[in-house]
Amino acid sequence: MMKRIATVAMLLGMVSTAWAAGDPVIGKQKAALCIGCHGVDGNSSNPDWPNLAGQHAEYLAKQINDYKSQARKDPTMNAMVASLSADDTANIAAFFASNKVNITGANKGSIELGKKIYRGGIAKRGIAACASCHGPSGAGNPAAKFPAVSGQHAKYTAKALNDFASGARSNDPQSMMRDVAGKLKANEIKAVAEYIAGLH
Template sequence: MRKALSAIAVLALASGHVATVLAEGSPDAGKQKSAVCAACHGVDGNSVNPEWPSLSGQHASYIVAQLQHYQQGTRSNELMSPQAAALQAQDMADLAAYFSSQSLVPKEADPDLVSRGEQIYKGGDTDRGITACIACHGPGGQGNPLAGYPKVAGQHAAYLATQLRLYASGDRASDPNQMMRNIAGRMTENDIKAAASYMQGLR
């Protein structure tokens, strides 16, 4: 398909309300606009730096939502915030359509962490109030675009761990009803590293 709807209805994660994005995204146009993004996220959305997320195969609606958060200040990053500031809705839709259409390079989990990571991901820890990741992100880590839950399968463990720490500290607050902040805040550093590594290895 030459064109794709980048988002029709997405969850605005800062408030929990549904935001409507009417722009129709073009993968071809997105590719032409992606040169600046490629410096960190890779030409095809596969980042070579584990601290920067891979965008390939991510839900277009989620990419748009995060760009909106950076633009609106509900999510902040010294590199991303100024990049998102100049984007129009059409730019976001095109970039999201392009990166979502790319194939993610699979990665492996750390064998020393995979057992604990699988336990946290699939079962959580009820004694400490840690909800299982699978509940929102699915058995294969593919997420739920209609609910605004991102694909986590194959994402860099280092990036995922950083985001969990940001949620835990409250420095990232773009989650509805503090959902991720509440969960991450109850996780130990070992839990975070293990869960992140397990998600990296999901296909």
């Protein structure tokens, strides 16, 4: 598993050098279509919708492009991004990346189990530590296009993990997230999601 992570990180790092950075000032104007769900600065007030503030621009651009190609399926998002140009995508991604995520805190009852899994994984079940890709503080790895997860809504993170576990979401490189999430129990997904909500 760790060898696969390193290989994917290296390959994605090579690809990322060709990505053109966007303009956050232009992106702020273009992001008008996003603010109804994701907030004026990318901090969503609804836990069903992810915070985009502080997310790596390249990761955001990948998700937009995956919605455009329907490699990632969501009827609302597929329609919202359909007409975005490559420049629009880069600019919107740059705008949200330039903002700071609001850390809302974690559910105290889930912190210990979530912390244990996030930082150390579950070796006997072949579950890698979340921190191995997303970093000890949840900052992610922009070169490898591993997203920042710090401060993400617990409800959204749990949905994402459950979607990876069921295969409803499959736009993860080499099934990395599907492999991990598919081995987690429901209470473990909830605990990790709650821990991430307060991680910074």
